[in-house]
Amino acid sequence: MDKALSFAAFLLLTRLSAATLYDTIIQTKYGAVQGYPAFSSETAGNLTHWQDVAVWRGIPFAATTAGKNRFKEPQPASPWNSTLYASSWGPVCPSATSDTGNYTINEDCLNLNIWSAANFTDSRLPVVMWTYPAASTAADSLFNGGGMADKGIVFVNYNYRSGSFGWLSHPDLSKEFYKVSGSNSSGNWAMLDQFAALEWVYNNIAAFGGDPDHITVMGQSAGSAATQHMLNSPLTKGLIVGAIIESGVRDPQDPLCSSLAENYITLADAELQGIEYLKSLNVSTIEEARELPMDDLISGSSTPGSSSSFSFTAVLDYYAMPDTYYNTLVKGLAHNVPVITGNTKDENGATYNLSITVSEYLSDMNETFSGVWLDHFLKQYPANDSVTARGAYDSQWTDRSKVGTWMWAQLWNTTRTASVYTYFWDHAPPGQNQGAHHESEINYVLNNLYDTDLPWESADYTIAEKMNSYWVNFIKTGDPNGLDSNGNALVEWAATNSSKVVQHVGDGWGNIPISPPARVELFEQWFATLPYF
Structure with missing residues (x-):
């Protein structure tokens, strides 16, 4: 030979x-x-x-x-x-x-x-570093x-x-x-x-x-x-x-x-x-x-x-x-690389199953929005009892996160060509009472339900398959779209541009409006009056 x-x-x-x-x-x-x-x-x-x-x-x-x-x-x-x-x-x-x-x-x-x-040591697989x-x-x-x-x-x-x-x-x-x-x-x-x-x-x-x-x-x-x-x-x-x-x-x-x-x-x-x-x-x-x-x-x-x-x-x-x-x-000044960013439903002020009175809601709004802005925000987020107060309170915080993240992406797009993909997570893991809370998407993104002691249901494994597949595709290609690990096509996730949409993930999939147009416009106008950070 x-x-x-x-x-x-x-x-x-x-x-x-x-x-x-x-x-x-x-x-x-x-x-x-x-x-x-x-x-x-x-x-x-x-x-x-x-x-x-x-x-x-x-x-x-x-x-x-x-x-x-x-x-x-x-x-x-x-x-x-x-x-x-x-x-x-x-x-x-x-x-x-x-x-x-x-x-x-x-x-x-x-x-x-x-x-x-x-x-093999020379496999050259894509790498992700988690903080x-x-x-x-x-x-x-x-x-x-x-x-x-x-x-x-x-x-x-x-x-x-x-x-x-x-x-x-x-x-x-x-x-x-x-x-x-x-x-x-x-x-x-x-x-x-x-x-x-x-x-x-x-x-x-x-x-x-x-x-x-x-x-x-x-x-x-x-x-x-x-x-x-x-x-x-x-x-x-x-x-x-x-x-x-x-x-x-x-x-x-x-x-x-x-x-x-x-x-x-x-x-x-x-x-x-x-x-x-x-x-x-x-x-x-x-x-x-x-x-x-x-x-x-x-x-x-x-x-x-x-x-x-x-x-x-x-x-x-x-x-x-x-x-x-x-x-x-x-x-x-930032590196021109693609970005995924987004928020969960019950975080950054929004609180699942919150108990709040109309008086408490109005007091909180008055602390956040002064003068004519208070009237504008109360018109978009009205409340007349504890149920509507709870809904209005959470909605204005959730909308603030979604609109703010979308506006960040617009600023990014003024100087960078790499795509930004924004998401909104709304699935509440089982066995807890905080809703779709801060950190609640992590198990699903990392596909590690096996290492957290919650009473997972079949729906959770299905959601984890889809969430993880979007993240894996992005890590591999810079684009979350494509197939899941079973070879099924994922619902299209559009890159953020001038359209006021965000990718719904968790209890639903696909592009949804960030918020009603009047609310998006109101946050844009209010932010424009405030100093830059």
Whole structure:
């Protein structure tokens, strides 16, 4: 036999014998890792390749953030010599969650998890990197990536700093950061963690069967804010091909921008807060703050559930964040990649089965809309008893989200050619009383109903099949349209343009009006009178 043909046959045989990556020692740029089967048995739901899915947990993507690395940009991870057996979740960052009983919490927390059903390291499957919402961790079962991996996506999630650990700014920190970055700014340590995770994925994901040139970033709520920063920042240029921003973007003239997940503060305000924060800790220098026990900073920071007066959030530094949201849109500073973004029915003010009187409704409206605007909004959202008050209250909040997201897309379209696809989710998962609440779409999008303890019904698996298929198609092609995993055509999802429509997903499918035209026009007119964010 010809030697060349013999060698080719050997290579083919080798590839055919490599069934799953959890049987393979994976070489990263920092050291070798060993994965594990993600499933020990078949699960309920829409998984067909569950036996192929490997998972690697707790892989460090940066060094510890304790001690001299506290309040500093993430430092490179130290290489390891022996094989890292990646079977356990890595530590969770302090202040990330109030559920401290189920996790190891320390400052050596910059680690990530990977799910892949690739059969070979050179499979070059599309990649998605998920950022979790506030008060969560990468280990939360809600963010299990096995359902995505089953559909041919390499799924990555990761931990990042929050509270003062992730967002503390101070004049001395700005001077320190200037020496390494050329930017006289500080505070966005969490954002830089997020960017560092993305860079790690770009540099290493090929070894896990992923395509480093085809990474989509994705997140919900605080995670959607992180995704928006990756979409906007010059520091992530060339690293992403798409972004999925769930419960995140809205018109930059909507006052809610200053209070919801995408909020930020100026560098001057952040530095003043940092000075006051150090005083509250009874220290006067950054060096002293770096020597404090971790728990001292947890009790004094904006830990989920705390009543702290300090609010640690993103900082407009003109480094990681290039400009205000409005300027970023109209100046075309964001990466020109396709975007999915949208909202759920019962979030951002809208509250399922709310008990409210007409008097309470009128009082709330009066706090939001002043002068002649109050009359205009009450005409569009009238109420004369508790039932109509509840409906009007929820409708104006839901419409505000839908209209605001549509208006964001219009601003995007003035400087960018890549498509924006907007959605409205209205399915209430079973076994709970919050309706189509904030985060309620995540199980369906990630196709992981198997890992959340709710009394799922057959309709939920059908919805998950469709939702996940839209997301998978987008991650693979930049367009959510096409077929589901069973080969059935999905209902057409039109890209957002001048038409005032949004894609209905959940309890129905297809384009629907954002809201009655008079309500859309009213929000447009009201937003136009307000300052840009």
